[in-house]
Amino acid sequence: MHNYFFHDVDLRPVGEKVYVQSEHGEPVPMRRIRLTDTPACFGGAKNPDFYLSDVTGPYGETDAPESIELPKRDRPEPGTGTQLARARRGEVTPEMSFVATRENANIEGFRASLEACGNDKLANRLRPILDRLIPWTGELVRQKIADRTAVIPASFCHPELEPTVIGRHFTTKVNANFGTSSSSKDWREEGRKLQEALARGADTVMDLSTGKSIIETREMILRASPVPVGTVPLYETLERAGGDPLDMNWEIFRETMEDQAKAGVDYMTIHAGLLMPHVELTRGRLTGIVSRGGGMMARWMRSYKRENFLYEHFDEILDIAEHYDITLSLGDGLRSGSIYDGNDAAQFAELKTLGELNRRAGARNVQVMIEGPGHIPMPGVELNRVKEADLCDDAPFYTLGPLVTDIGAGYDHITAAIGGAMIGAAGTAMLCYVTPKEHLGLPNSKDVREGMVAFKLAAHAADVARGVPGAIIRDHLMSHARFEFRWADQFALALDPARAREFHDETLPGAAAQKAHFCSMCGPKFCPMKLAHDLFDDED
């Protein structure tokens, strides 16, 4: 048994981990933030407990042990019927109950705490938002799975998983990529990146390993991850074929996919929509093909003058996916690698084929996400979501950024967070993070943190734009704490409490500063919020 726990990554950033029972009686993890009282000079009111969804698994327990083996949930045998098959039969699965409870993030507990604490001023502000809330139930989730606007990636073979739901009706999810490569073979380092990603709230992770350590890295990630794990089986196929794309074939791919399914991979990127005529459309491109899987398949097709074997054998891919309940993430092999190529005929031709494959998968009860770009200038961002909804029947959209300019090297987590927030607001279900190392090199765990927080920020901004009550309330509680100079509460409600505290303490360290009614930005004399506080006091 490996010890997967890295003590230099703190997954217990703030509050206490608590559990709320799902309709099936399973404990669903949350993090409770006990907001402190309003300072006496501002009226001394009590403030409620607030809850955040928590993905840290056993690593985030208040008393995490030295070595952690993840608890295993009861899972049916493969072949029992996918989430989609069971949803269509009217069955509410334990996973549907689990994700319903998870999505609600105990907002009913928050409502009760808000009413109990007697802070009328705050309650009056927040009640209109709470009143428009319709809490998720297992049955409501089932309907979204059945109509294929949402997926629950949960392989029968991944008992360590705490499931999540991905779809535009739910909170915007963030995926973190990592994995070994020929120039970085240490799977232990990837374990550190996994924990770093979980600490910052990764809803799913993808192991994109290539090279020699591919199997042991994936095994480590699967056994150590409480969130869904995705892969791109074509990478291992290339490795098994000896490294030359021309030596890849369907048989090797099938074996690889089946082995990965048995190991417990929850979702797989499959580049089955990239066809020979689409490759032809890339001739005039500035940056050709920038998807690794897409590049390999295009090479294979052009060399043999034969159609994509993933397309040719898509029914057999569906066999495996249905048997293990692997969610297919239909890959955009022709996503644009430059704004010049953005929204071009090649990209949208492939998207149309992804729509056809999505319907074929639906007929086989296989869950599907659709992958999206890439590099797109701002005015073209929303069109991607509009076309995806149209061509792919509103299947969950899963984008990489998009990046809104090409010149951000070193800061492309920001370039991509701009496009990610915009496409998230337009209804994209999951954003794949981009790290500051994009276009320059393999990210390290520091880069994972920067990329994750930038994308949790973009996803949260999208949730606010989409009117998600819990997201809006978190913003209001933050600003409420800010206006009352409750520094500890501000840190707790921030996306990265440790960073917020570190930056604050850099110029105003010490316990007294945590209660000061100013920060070093304006200093004590110039704080406008301090000045604004008693503006209307003379009339109270």
Add this chain to the structure above:
Amino acid sequence: MHNYFFHDVDLRPVGEKVYVQSEHGEPVPMRRIRLTDTPACFGGAKNPDFYLSDVTGPYGETDAPESIELPKRDRPEPGTGTQLARARRGEVTPEMSFVATRENANIEGFRASLEACGNDKLANRLRPILDRLIPWTGELVRQKIADRTAVIPASFCHPELEPTVIGRHFTTKVNANFGTSSSSKDWREEGRKLQEALARGADTVMDLSTGKSIIETREMILRASPVPVGTVPLYETLERAGGDPLDMNWEIFRETMEDQAKAGVDYMTIHAGLLMPHVELTRGRLTGIVSRGGGMMARWMRSYKRENFLYEHFDEILDIAEHYDITLSLGDGLRSGSIYDGNDAAQFAELKTLGELNRRAGARNVQVMIEGPGHIPMPGVELNRVKEADLCDDAPFYTLGPLVTDIGAGYDHITAAIGGAMIGAAGTAMLCYVTPKEHLGLPNSKDVREGMVAFKLAAHAADVARGVPGAIIRDHLMSHARFEFRWADQFALALDPARAREFHDETLPGAAAQKAHFCSMCGPKFCPMKLAHDLFDDED
């Protein structure tokens, strides 16, 4: 004479500094990037020289001396007639010529180099973009100054200035704030921040100093800055009044404003649009008033039950502004400090008054910018620009972000870059940067770098969205270099060449890696661009 040059800030990031003559014969600084040849295996074509606008002043000279005194341009005596007055008379000033040349960023030189280098493939891609370019002339700039959709902040008393133009027809500008405070009194550190901001392309800077070192800091910034310098005179007014807002009055303000004008401040934030009825509208706000000037004035008004003295004496403010050609930046004292307060009645009521003041200033030949928010959720961002254009006659809009969520503490340069890119695409003329320290403390020079690059990125993405040919071409040249693995060119074309190089070299150091046809992200076997390169070679 102070030595303003800090040798630990390298302002010579890339290429050579060159000069292009303006219509008036003045040298206008540019940075020339000599792109390297396409590698032989990809055809070995020549690539053109590209030019970037350069704001580094003498600090950015290839052989910068130990101590630098900025050269002084010939400036008329105060009272000679503002840029607006002269534009209305049909006069093309030296400043209009200068900014026209600066805006063009020698794209004609690029076009000539492109045609000369014989790279037909590249030229065919870029010609359609170049063909829709109408180069700026002094006369075209004059028209935009005359119709008040653009300003050239250039005080008669700031001879060190290399002027710039701010308006939605021109490239999106970025302002950097800094300044001493009661908790950070060292003006030398502010000089370092100035250089850091210039190194990352700050188009203007604001000295927001408060506290004891206010005058010597401003004098240092003015004498050391080749870009326009803005201030908020109310801060020094408070200092002169002894620190209590209630002791401020019009006489102290007038003296302060006049002294700052004589010292050479190019533009001033004036909170004259915040009226007593507007303050009343903030009663239900979550975060009250978050503008320092706004908070001070609101306090003063509420205490004395008297109207804002800046509004009452606005004609006298115009006297000073007209005499010295100070551009007024009409401050939004009621900008929202939380998404809860965003786009509320208070904010838009003040904006309407700013529109009235803008018209009064126009009648007196005083140049005006309008300041904007603040915290605004994504769906409300564009409305701010729409309303500003409507209520303020399309005067140059100058926004702080906006920040699209409240919970980004520690990463609010990203929160604000998202909103900044969006509002820039909607026609905002200048973005005030936000640093990662926002809401937490006073930024240091490292924070200045992060904030500056995030905002240059947002402004550039906005320029791409607005169809600015030079911006789009820079993206295409970057992607062209990327597809040909010309690493040095990618670094040179990136927003922060040093950071891009550092990140690349972290995993693939050494000279050989600069010529490698892969990076550590995918490694040599998996690079899709490498695979894509010879896809169609069999038919060539």
